[in-house]
Amino acid sequence: MKPKHIKKLLMYAIKNVASEPRNYCSNPDTDFTRNRKLSMEKMLQGIIGMESKCLTNELVDLFHASAETPTASAFIQQRGKIKPTAFETIFKNFSKELMDLDDNGIPVFAIDGSDIHIPTNSTDTDSYIEGTNGHKGYNLLHINALYDLNRHIYSDVIIQKARERNEHKAFQELVDYSDIEKALVIADRGYESFNSMAHIQEKGWFFLIRVKDSSGIKQGLDLPKTECFDVDISLKLTRKKTNEVKELLKDKNHYRMVSSTQPFDYLPLKNKKAEPTKFYELNFRIVRFRISEDTYETVVTNLDKDMYPPAELKKLYASRWGIETSFRDLKYTIGLLNFHTKKVMCILQEIYAHMIMYNFAEMITSHVVIEKKQRKHVYKANFSVAAHICRLFYRGKTTSPDLEAIIAKNLIPIRPDRHRERNVKAKIFQGFLYRVA
Numbered sequence: 001m002k003p004k005h006i007k008k009l010l011m012y013a014i015k016n017v018a019s020e021p022r023n024y025c026s027n028p029d030t031d032f033t034r035n036r037k038l039s040m041e042k043m044l045q046g047i048i049g050m051e052s053k054c055l056t057n058e059l060v061d062l063f064h065a066s067a068e069t070p071t072a073s074a075f076i077q078q079r080g081k082i083k084p085t086a087f088e089t090i091f092k093n094f095s096k097e098l099m100d101l102d103d104n105g106i107p108v109f110a111i112d113g114s115d116i117h118i119p120t121n122s123t124d125t126d127s128y129i130e131g132t133n134g135h136k137g138y139n140l141l142h143i144n145a146l147y148d149l150n151r152h153i154y155s156d157v158i159i160q161k162a163r164e165r166n167e168h169k170a171f172q173e174l175v176d177y178s179d180i181e182k183a184l185v186i187a188d189r190g191y192e193s194f195n196s197m198a199h200i201q202e203k204g205w206f207f208l209i210r211v212k213d214s215s216g217i218k219q220g221l222d223l224p225k226t227e228c229f230d231v232d233i234s235l236k237l238t239r240k241k242t243n244e245v246k247e248l249l250k251d252k253n254h255y256r257m258v259s260s261t262q263p264f265d266y267l268p269l270k271n272k273k274a275e276p277t278k279f280y281e282l283n284f285r286i287v288r289f290r291i292s293e294d295t296y297e298t299v300v301t302n303l304d305k306d307m308y309p310p311a312e313l314k315k316l317y318a319s320r321w322g323i324e325t326s327f328r329d330l331k332y333t334i335g336l337l338n339f340h341t342k343k344v345m346c347i348l349q350e351i352y353a354h355m356i357m358y359n360f361a362e363m364i365t366s367h368v369v370i371e372k373k374q375r376k377h378v379y380k381a382n383f384s385v386a387a388h389i390c391r392l393f394y395r396g397k398t399t400s401p402d403l404e405a406i407i408a409k410n411l412i413p414i415r416p417d418r419h420r421e422r423n424v425k426a427k428i429f430q431g432f433l434y435r436v437a
Contacts, residue, residue, distance in 0.1 A: 101363075102151065194282060
């Protein structure tokens with residue numbers, strides 16, 4: 001796929017939203033009704049192409065260092081008129097177009113979440129977290145993303161404020177609202193729940209979810225005592241607890257009680273005595289396999305046992321790491337952590353904008369041909385360089401042949417089986433003063 005065509009798809013998505021300002025503006029009758037230097041289309045293009053510079057320098061780049069460059073104040077006033085849904089619509093339409101470009105069979109998605117620290121504002125109670133042990137309070141947004149592991153792009157995203165965070169609900173909404181007929185979703189153990197599995201089953205999709213070894217779904221099942229196993233489970237879930245049901249519950253691998261406090265959308269919260277007991281049947285495999293000398297993982301899946309034995313499931317689950325590295329590139333290479341505003345509405349604009357730019361850069365980079373040579377390692381494009389040159393291409397500052405040549409020259413080796421301890425140190429919002437230098 002040529003970079004020109006990918007850019008054309010993005011520009012069309014932007015133009016399509018800009019042509020209907022009434023649907024995406026705070027005051028539909030007055031916003032963007034006059035001809036200005038900062039039209040809605042120019043605003044959308046500018047915010048999507050932003051890097052990590054100060055706002056004035058971003059505007060200088062946007063207007064090619066022209067004397068007609070508007071002030072930062074004018075830009076701030078104009079962006080305040082645009083709802084974040086404008087960028088969300090561009091992101092979703094562009095992502096859909098990218099997914100339709102290549103027929104790679106059934107999409108394989110990874111689902112995961114990541115916190116975003118935003119400027120501290122104690123009045124925004126939905127995102128504000130009180131500090132403990134003498135530490136100051138802070139504000140958080142949480143993004144829940146559906147990532148295509150084959151195309152290396154974000155398919156969909158739901159953004160929640162810290163106190164409204166519900167990864168299970170976000171997971172289910174991402175599945176329910178998708179218009180993709182068949183897909184496989186891979187999730188870590190934070191997403192294990194009968195409700196999520198049922199939503200995927202109802203959708204006609206497949207799931208591969210890591211579960212806890214000592215609690216959760218695995219607890220209560222009658223499983224082999226061996227270290228590795230692959231067991232088919234057909235579980236009938238119910239909320240009603242009659243004497244007859246209590247007898248059935250003794251068969252642990254076929255019946256399970258779902259408490260009234262446990263969310264499950266396919267059973268009523270209450271059952272009248274006169275009504276027959278309602279069951280929901282959930283079919284899956286529970287598989288435990290070795291990942292190192294003394295480490296094991298347990299997963300649940302509805303994938304076919306013959307086509308996906310434990311060795312294949314192990315490989316599939318390992319591919320989920322792609323979403324973790326994508327978050328790193330999104331935050332640090334694309335610049336998701338460096339905002340040009342303190343308003344939550346405008347921060348949401350920039351989150352969607354950076355995800356659009358990530359998909360744009362990743363899709364172009366993945367289609368650049370890397371020449372194979374006799375080398376010690378297999379090489380891939382340096383995404384940091386690729387993202388920078390893709391931004392220049394987006395702004396019309398370089399050509400498609402030069403873009404591909406530069407990406408193909410700047411390579412880094414792929415070193416498999418490298419391990420590094422995960423840095424879980426909390427990161428706070430980075431202020432605007434770093435841009436002074």
